[in-house]
Amino acid sequence: MLIDYLNHQLRERQAQGLTRQRRIAESPCAPRQRVSQRGQPARDLLAFCSNDYLGLANHPSLVRALAEGAQRYGAGSGASHLISGHFQAHAALEEELAAWLAPCIPNAQALYFCTGYMANLALLTALGGANATIFADKLNHASLVDGALLAKATLQRYAHKSLAVLERQLAACTTPVKLIVTDAVFSMDGDVADLPELLALAERFDAWLVVDDAHGFGVLGEEGRGSLSHFGLCSERLICMGTLGKAAGVGGAFVAAHPAIIDWLVQTARPYIYTTAAPPAVAHALRESLRLIQSAEGEQRRAHLQQLITQLRSQLAELIAALPTLGWHLADSATAIQPLIVGGNEAALALAAALDAQGLWVPAIRPPTVPVGTARLRITLSAAHSADDVQQLVDALAQAGKDLAGAQP
Numbered sequence: 001m002l003i004d005y006l007n008h009q010l011r012e013r014q015a016q017g018l019t020r021q022r023r024i025a026e027s028p029c030a031p032r033q034r035v036s037q038r039g040q041p042a043r044d045l046l047a048f049c050s051n052d053y054l055g056l057a058n059h060p061s062l063v064r065a066l067a068e069g070a071q072r073y074g075a076g077s078g079a080s081h082l083i084s085g086h087f088q089a090h091a092a093l094e095e096e097l098a099a100w101l102a103p104c105i106p107n108a109q110a111l112y113f114c115t116g117y118m119a120n121l122a123l124l125t126a127l128g129g130a131n132a133t134i135f136a137d138k139l140n141h142a143s144l145v146d147g148a149l150l151a152k153a154t155l156q157r158y159a160h161k162s163l164a165v166l167e168r169q170l171a172a173c174t175t176p177v178k179l180i181v182t183d184a185v186f187s188m189d190g191d192v193a194d195l196p197e198l199l200a201l202a203e204r205f206d207a208w209l210v211v212d213d214a215h216g217f218g219v220l221g222e223e224g225r226g227s228l229s230h231f232g233l234c235s236e237r238l239i240c241m242g243t244l245g246k247a248a249g250v251g252g253a254f255v256a257a258h259p260a261i262i263d264w265l266v267q268t269a270r271p272y273i274y275t276t277a278a279p280p281a282v283a284h285a286l287r288e289s290l291r292l293i294q295s296a297e298g299e300q301r302r303a304h305l306q307q308l309i310t311q312l313r314s315q316l317a318e319l320i321a322a323l324p325t326l327g328w329h330l331a332d333s334a335t336a337i338q339p340l341i342v343g344g345n346e347a348a349l350a351l352a353a354a355l356d357a358q359g360l361w362v363p364a365i366r367p368p369t370v371p372v373g374t375a376r377l378r379i380t381l382s383a384a385h386s387a388d389d390v391q392q393l394v395d396a397l398a399q400a401g402k403d404l405a406g407a408q409p
């Protein structure tokens with residue numbers, strides 16, 4: 001019965017162009033990856049999919065630090081943080097993160113999580129009690145959506161970046177605790193939240209601003225400190241979640257905030273308490289990652305990434321203008337996330353397949369991850385890409401675009 005039902009649902013999804021396939025990467029995360037799928041022979045693809053924005057995921061000094069961490073601490077943590085799984089490497093990483101974020105959040109403390117998804121669930125369920133209202137941007141990441149749904153707080157969603165709607169909601173709110181929750185860089189669009197205006201609203205209405213900096217941490221701001229630093233923000237009302245599996249190249253996440261908030265999370269956040277701590281070797285490698293992000297090499301990587309973003313945007317703008325019948329448009333993004341919006345699910349899949357046939361790997365993103373009718377290729381750039389890689393992507397898109405335009409009725 002259950003299996004019949006599931007098979008029926010799966011067929012429905014397939015008919016709507018919503019089936020998702022996993023590929024198997026057989027080489028490290030890098031622009032050129034050896035990839036196999038469903039028993040087909042492995043192929044070498046030029047990839048524009050990862051969130052490895054600084055190209056650190058396969059950096060020799062991080063690989064070395066991971067091995068060194070394993071030598072020093074073993075393979076696993078053996079327990080949750082509150083039992084016996086909290087190692088020196090976790091503690092040191094948290095201290096370093098807190099010190100680094102302190103220019104944006106005075107007296108910040110930091111807490112390390114196994115994943116960003118868990119950090120967001122922890123944060124919103126622990127702070128969003130029955131006495132709270134969560135105000136959430138409609139395009140927030142799924143982990144923030146899920147955290148808000150799981151929390152006992154009242155949930156109010158506001159249209160993407162609509163400060164006017166948010167202001168009205170805040171003015172009408174009567175709960176003592178108010179949490180404004182937003183992605184800093186929106187994960188499927190690449191645009192940046194109006195953090196200074198959001199913080200001003202938080203201050204005016206005695207609210208807290210929770211910022212998910214998954215895609216800004218390591219990339220934006222002074223020394224890559226993230227989106228808060230990008231805007232020069234500094235306030236005790238800021239609660240920052242950052243992921244460490246994207247620009248930082250390893251895995252996990254952190255929350256940086258007022259010490260009382262961090263203590264409350266340690267005492268009450270179920271996704272923190274009831275899970276085995278990440279291997280301490282991972283935390284050890286992340287300490288090296290933080291060092292790299294802040295170094296001259298980190299600075300060079302950010303500058304190179306910026307050049308690639310500029311190159312891609314100008315070349316794609318020309319291409320889109322040359323192929324108007326396809327209805328493509330480039331999202332308004334200045335970050336490493338450069339979505340090419342094509343509209344229908346089938347159109348996005350066809351374009352991804354046409355690129356695949358030319359040896360490129362760019363993921364098609366479809367509903368429910370993005371709104372219906374806005375299926376897209378989510379192109380992500382990394383400092384590990386070269387200008388030639390970007391040129392190759394643009395050439396492949398030009399070829400695919402001409403073929404698709406030629407096939408139009």
Ligand code: PMP
Pocket residue numbers: 114115116117118120141143183187212214215243244245252253
């Ligand atoms: N927040 C945002 C905005 C994200 O894009 C992601 C990951 N895609 C997460 C949170 C979850 O982080 P993690 O992958 O570490 O679970």
